[in-house]
Amino acid sequence: DARVTQTPRHKVTEMGQEVTMRCQPILGHNTVFWYRQTMMQGLELLAYFRNRAPLDDSGMPKDRFSAEMPDATLATLKIQPSEPRDSAVYFCASGLRRQGARNTEAFFGQGTRLTVV
Amino acid sequence: AQSVAQPEDQVNVAEGNPLTVKCTYSVSGNPYLFWYVQYPNRGLQFLLKYITGDNLVKGSYGFEAEFNKSQTSFHLKKPSALVSDSALYFCAVRDPSGNTPLVFGKGTRLSVIA
Numbered sequence: 001d002a003r004v005t006q007t008p009r010h011k012v013t014e015m016g017q018e019v020t021m022r023c024q025p026i027l028g029h030n031t032v033f034w035y036r037q038t039m040m041q042g043l044e045l046l047a048y049f050r051n052r053a054p055l056d057d058s059g060m061p062k063d064r065f066s067a068e069m070p071d072a073t074l075a076t077l078k079i080q081p082s083e084p085r086d087s088a089v090y091f092c093a094s095g096l097r098r099q100g101a102r103n104t105e106a107f108f109g110q111g112t113r114l115t116v117v
Numbered sequence: 118a119q120s121v122a123q124p125e126d127q128v129n130v131a132e133g134n135p136l137t138v139k140c141t142y143s144v145s146g147n148p149y150l151f152w153y154v155q156y157p158n159r160g161l162q163f164l165l166k167y168i169t170g171d172n173l174v175k176g177s178y179g180f181e182a183e184f185n186k187s188q189t190s191f192h193l194k195k196p197s198a199l200v201s202d203s204a205l206y207f208c209a210v211r212d213p214s215g216n217t218p219l220v221f222g223k224g225t226r227l228s229v230i231a
Contacts (some may be wrong), residue, residue, distance in 0.1 A: 045219075
């Protein structure tokens with residue numbers, strides 16, 4: 001049963017601490033997305049990668065957020081330093097984009113619920 | 118840039134009644150449209166998509182959606198609601214190039230009352 005795996009599921013941290021969230025995309029998928037979900041803003045795209053290269057990270061606050069894909073099986077989202085306003089659920093999603101193929105859906109992980117106190 | 122509007126924050130419906138969750142979109146060209154459902158403390162699950170072809174798309178759990186190009190709408194429907202359908206529903210759009218990520222609406226919370 002292929003699925004996107006995110007760790008940790010929950011994270012409580014103090015303001016100013018570094019937070020790292022990890023995502024294992026579905027094997028074979030070449031596109032990875034990071035979304036943030038809050039009550040006020042709904043689902044916001046933070047960044048996405050194709051074939052491990054960042055295509056768009058304009059949704060991320062650059063001074064504190066960074067996203068990387070060290071290899072095809074791991075995507076990371078880091079916040080340093082974290083702030084209370086970063087409290088949200090962070091979702092990773094993966095998909096397969098193939099040349100000339102019909103558009104496919106994105107598959108979501110269960111999310112990391114981050115609380116910064 | 119593409120966008121999606123879900124005009125209702127909350128929809129209440131009695132069990133056994135038909136349900137509709139509304140979605141309108143804005144995109145240049147022919148859109149790719151999606152519906153996702155989110156249950157409490159879970160990620161989003163794909164329900165159905167419209168890429169091309171028949172305007173009525175059937176998806177998981179008995180849901181269907183109708184693409185209406187003239188009204189730029191993609192409403193989600195189900196003939197008979199179940200209490201277990203209570204969840205948060207998201208409409209999403211991607212532009213025809215396929216090179217952009219999904220853009221989501223704010224979500225509509227569906228409550229099905231027994």
